[in-house]
Amino acid sequence: MTLExxxxxxxxxxxxxxxxxxxxxxxxxxxxxxxxANVELLTIRIRLLVCSIDKAEQIGLNWWRYDRYLVAQxxxxxLIARLEQRIVELEQQLATRSSxxxxxxxxxxx
Numbered sequence: 001m002t003l004e005x006x007x008x009x010x011x012x013x014x015x016x017x018x019x020x021x022x023x024x025x026x027x028x029x030x031x032x033x034x035x036x037a038n039v040e041l042l043t044i045r046i047r048l049l050v051c052s053i054d055k056a057e058q059i060g061l062n063w064w065r066y067d068r069y070l071v072a073q074x075x076x077x078x079l080i081a082r083l084e085q086r087i088v089e090l091e092q093q094l095a096t097r098s099s100x101x102x103x104x105x106x107x108x109x110x
Contacts, residue, residue, distance in 0.1 A: 025051035025059075 012020075028048040034041045049061070056062065064070050 021050055022052040023055065025049060025055055 026049070028046070028050075030046045032042075032044040032046070034043075049056070051059075068076055
């Protein structure tokens with residue numbers, strides 16, 4: 001039996017395993033508690049998710065898009081300016097609606 005036929009016989013290669021993990025995702029969770037005389041001194045909760053970026057976005061994880069250490073500062077400044085402009089627009093719309101609702105209705109002419 002040649003080396004190549006042995007590899008084919010072994011089943012999944014490392015690439016296959018990594019492909020499957022990145023496609024489906026892998027979650028590792030655990031807790032570490034340190035107690036002394038029934039008094040809990042320290043609790044460490046560990047949650048690890050290993051998956052591709054596409055899979056992470058599918059399940060709603062995209063924190064890296066907004067992390068100020070990972071996003072260029074210019075992008076962040078532009079985003080903040082856009083959000084502030086949107087807040088001003090919404091406040092103006094709210095003020096317009098509030099003033100329209102506050103005006104007394106005009107009675108119909110008889």
